[in-house]
Amino acid sequence: MRIGVFVCWCGSNIGGVVDVPRVAVEAARFPHVAHSVDYKYTCSEPGQKMIVDAIKEHKLDRVVVASCSPRLHEPTFRQTIARAGLNPYLLEMVNIREQCSWVHAKEPDKATAKAIDLVRMAVAKAALLEPLFEGAIPVTKKALVVGGGIAGIQAALDIADAGHKVILVEREPTIGGKMVMLDKTFPTLDCSACISTPKMVAVAQHPNIELVTYAEVTAVSGYIGNFSVTIKQKARYVDHASCTGCGTCWEKCPKKVPGEFNQYLDNRKAIYIPFPQAVPNKPCIDAANCRLLNGQKCGVCAKVCPAGAIDYEQKDEYRQVEVGAIVMATGYDLFNWAQAYGEYGYGKFPDVITGLQFERLVNASGPTGGKIVRPSDGKEPQNVVFIKCVGSRDEAKGKAYCSRACCLYTAKHAHQVLEKIPGSRAFVFYMDVRTPGKAYEEFYQRTVNEGARYIRGRVSKISRLGDKLLVRGADTLLGSQVEIEADLVVLATAMVPAENSRELARTIGFTTDQDGFFQEAHPKLRPVEANTAGIFLAGTCQGPKDIPDTVAQASAAAVKVCALFAKQEIATNPMIAEVNETHCQGCLLCRDVCPFKAIEAKTISDKAHGTVKTRPVARVNAGLCQGCGSCTASCRSGAIDLKGFSNEQIASAVKAFLCC
Amino acid sequence: MKYAYFPGCCDHTSAREYDISTRAVCRELGIELVEIPDWNCCGSTPGHSTSHLLGVALAARNLALVAEMGLEECTASCAACYQRLAMANVEMQSNKKLCDKVNWVTGKPYHGGVRVKSILEIISGLQPEQISSRLVKPLDNLKTAVYYGCLMVRPKAVQVDDPENPLVMDHLLQAAGAETIDWCSKTECCGASLAISNEDVVLKLTGKILAEATRAGADCIVTACPLCHFNLDMRQKKINQVFGTGYRLPVFYFTQLIGLAIGISPDDLSFNTHFVDTRKVLELVG
CATH class of the missing domain: 3.40.50 (Rossmann fold)
Incomplete structure (x- = not known):
């Protein structure tokens, strides 16, 4: 030696x-x-x-x-x-x-x-190291993208353009996500729908992309290069093969429901497309609100459908697909401020709205045709108060982190108020103004120069004052209290991980961070990879970010997928767990602690004294094992060892330290 | 139901209406109040702002007396007394060092064990039918601005209800037939004991509360705190003088209105000792 x-x-x-x-x-x-x-x-x-x-x-x-x-x-x-x-x-x-x-x-x-x-x-x-040799596993050159917002769309298009097959699964009836709900995007003020709807169409038309909307991933097994994914296609009660999207059904449907796309500012029907540019442009029935599906008399949509496409008997369907890589792009939801902020009225004042609701109000395709009005009485507001960091940067109420996009979209909203409503005033309560992005600071300064009044401090109370809202807060620069009689209050609520994303991460087999966002493998050097090989992250599911960062991360994730697909076979990390079957008792404690679902039971036969006995032992799946070592620590009989970090090697190092 | 009762200093002086009506209502509703023998002042704001130890010790001695009575639960009508007793109870149970020191000071060892409840919690803890089935004079025509002030809902460790939108007293008055208006000064501060050192502040803050209640169309204000009552009722005239307003809003303890609704005579509830004339409300109730 x-x-x-x-x-x-x-x-x-x-x-x-x-x-x-x-x-x-x-x-x-x-x-x-x-x-x-x-x-x-x-x-x-x-x-x-x-x-x-x-x-x-x-x-x-x-x-x-x-x-x-x-x-x-x-x-x-x-x-x-x-x-x-x-x-x-x-x-x-x-x-x-x-x-x-x-x-x-x-x-x-x-x-x-x-x-x-x-x-x-x-x-x-x-002194105890042994030579180790990498193995090789084949790669299925087809990717799954989960989530059809701008992150999923961009990742799917980039992978598909590189010549690989992609399945894009979206939970909602249409792709487009949050971006297509927005009015204009900062700092360029270009129309959000105009730059996102062509991409939605490109996804639908791409020969390499299979678009699966109104569907969810329910199970994933396998490992990098060889995942097997179960997709649940939720029943739409409409046969999309025969539906022409003519629109008669949703015109005639008698049941109105507050609409998600317009953020509950107006109603949609129980059979609906979320918005006119939806992809696919064919309806589905919201089973929870359909009269007929809830035992009432109706059936109007089936009667009026000229194509006979309505099928009340449709059931959820499950299908299995094989893919080599998974891109997670499940996006974000808005923090439920109404539960946490009693001082802002617990959501009982109709004229206290979220930034996303403001986007729908100011949007030409929104419920008011782009006119900024108060939800309570439809009047045009004169004094509009914006409150930043609602839920963000506030551990007592919500989350410790900064949601990153709010400073700029609030500057944009204030600009839009001043631009669209003559004589109006816009007040912005802020803790800090954070503008780290190209042309962001300039955009913020422009809004300030247009007359938006920035007040450094938090709002402590919103109360009703006749038909107005009394906003009380602190101006911490002047050291004084501020009271503003507002017609409309817009809250910049925190971004939180999309509903059920923690469960989804568990289903697929990777970790989330303390706030429930998907955990990247390394915050600096591997920001678009999950800590399970073959799973990549794009957009706000990994943490709050704006559109440029989301698109950049989506393209980066796509490149990672393409790099994986560039190989016929991939080398496996040889520093993985190994079971000594002679010592293994078959208790399978290791299987329970494995965070990567890499250990399974197998039955082996022992020959002893002329008889053959079968017993269970642990088996490590070389494709899934990431070499974390949890199993070796849990093994009571010392039967499982991590190659490159064997018990003997570690003990030798410790002994060298203690016995010097 | 039997509770050790801490009347506190206010209830013997400026807030006699609260003491009288609390005792009358509890008697009627089958809540037995036993006055703590040899009770001392809770210390109120002067106590704890002079010395933390003094503030806790004054209150803790009363809790020790409750334990000596062999009762498990203790109540106070005054919001400040309730808060001082409840906070001292929390501190005595969570801070052993302080507890030992306080016990050395008072000479009456107390280590927790008594539960402190405000009289508002006790009466609102009854089943709504226990009030509604006894209604003799439902407060049908009465629009009330229910005012909680600061001490009932803060701090978190001893709060009686949600600090932003408390409802417990609203529900009680609704059970008595009154209408409770939606207004925005429910938990705003009246200025409290600044009345002594800086009356201008109190006139401004209390004036705002009166303005809001008037704007919201209230016939009267209902409170559960002697100091709030004092500022709103006694100082109303001065506020009118200083700001040129003309408020004539009667201010009641919630126990007075509940008592009226269940048939206790207004004189037995001390309606005639207010600064702002209460006859308007009696006419409305009929």
Whole structure:
């Protein structure tokens, strides 16, 4: 056994705190170490060449690199030692930067002692490393996109344009999501529907995209490259093959229901298309509100349908599809402010509305034809108050995080009020104005220059004042109280994960963050991947963001899918769990703790004393296992081990630390 | 139902109407109130703003007396007394160090165990039928502005109802047949004891409450707090002088109106000791 140790300065990052040469000198004395040196930038081209040369010159068979986090450069150094002919998994990295010099910058002596201990442990572990070999699994070159808002649309189009098949599943009767509800988009003020509806049509017409609306993903099994997905097609009670979308049914339907698309500001029918540009442009029956489906006398739609497309007997249908990658694009909902904000009236004042309701009010295709009016009496408001951070940045009420898009859309709303209503006044209560985006600050300044009054402070109470609303708040810059008699109040409510997205994440098998948004694999370096291989994230399901960021992330997710589909087979990570069947008791505790659903039971036969006995043991699915090690910690008989982090290797490292 | 009753100082002086009507209504509704022997002032605002220890100790001694009476539940009619007793109870149970210190000060060991309820909670905790079945004079024609003030609904640990839109007193008056109007000053502060040090503030704040109740069309204001009552009733004349207004809004304790509805005579509820004439309301009720 001949181990080589390479201790890196990382310029002054490590070398400015840790006595790097001394670490190298100490390491030379550890068991099996045949060569130990320090170097300024080990990851650089000359640094890597030094390692390759040292392996050849000193006949090294294990390599320890003490430098930065393995998350940064483990792949780099694995390739380096592979160039010298070593198995790439005979590398052990020691993190003496993030976990040593950076956190102990004021205690250089202790940092040096810690670095020496860490290297000693790594050398002890390296002595027990075994060569590992990557496997190969085939890839189904078809993607599933869950969610048909702008994120899902963009991801589906990009993947399909690259020549791969895509299934786009949308929960609602139409694609388009929230973006198509908006009036104009900041900072360019271009019409949201004009830039999103052509994309909706492109999805429907794309030869590589199969559009499945009014449907949900109910189960997912399998692993990267080989997922098997169950899709529930909810009953529409309308046969879309024969329906022509003529519209007679929803004209004649006698049942009115507050409409989701116009944010409950007006009514739709029980058989409906959400809006005239919906894709597909064919109706479905809202079973919860249909008279006939709830045992009442009706059947009007079936009588008037010239195509005979109405089918009250239709049932939910389930189908199975095989895909190689999944893009999650399930979007957001608005925080339910009415439950949390008693001081704003618990939702009982009709003229306190959300920003999304304002979008429908100001939209030419909305319930008022684009005229901004008060929902209570239809009058044009003169004083409009905007309140930002309703639910956002307020742990007592909602969420600690910033919802990121509100500062700009509120600036846009204030601009629209001032533009459309002569003599009107717009007041904006804010905590901070955050404008991090191209041309965003300029847009905000433009609204301020147009006369919007920005008041730094929060609103403590909204109460009724005749037919107006009395808004009381604080101006924290002037240190005074403010009272405004408002005709309309618009709340910038927080973005929260779409309803049921936590359950969906559990169904598919990846994690959510503390707020319920989908957790990315790494906040900086892997922002569009879930921590389960083969699952990618796009848009607000991963965290609040605006349209440009959503579209960028969707295209990034699409590229990741295309990179996966560019291969016939994919290499699997060999650092996964392995079961010693002789020791396995078949308790399957490991199966219960596995967050990736990678462990299943299998039955094996033992021959003993001339008889054959069968018993269950755990089996690891190499495609699903992510090498997290939960199973190894749970195994009572020590039968399951993580390759590259075996119990024996870890114990050896700990022993080296304790017994020095 | 038997409760240790803490009348508090106000109920013996400026808020005698509250004490009289509370005792009368409870007697009628079968709620037995036993006055705590040798009770002392709860400390009110001067107590806890002088010293936290003093504030807790004054209230805790009363709780210790309740425990000595062998009763588990204690009530106060005054909102401030209720709040001081209830807060002291929370602190004595959650802060052992403070509890030990307070017990050393009072010489009457108390470690929690008594439940403190406001008289509003106790009466509104009855079944609505217990009120509605006894109605002799339903308050049918009466529009009431139900006013909770600050202390009944804050802080969270001792709040009687939702701090933004409390309804418990509204429901009680509705059971007595009264109409309760939707108005926006339900939980606004009247200025409270600033009346002593800075009357201008109180005149302004109390004036706003009167303005809102008038604007909303109320015949009277209903409260559960002696200090609120004091500011709204006694200071109404001065507010009219200072702001040139002409408010003539009678201000009642909720117990007075409930008592009237279940047939207790107005004199036994002390309707005749108000600063603002209450006869208008009696005429409305008929």
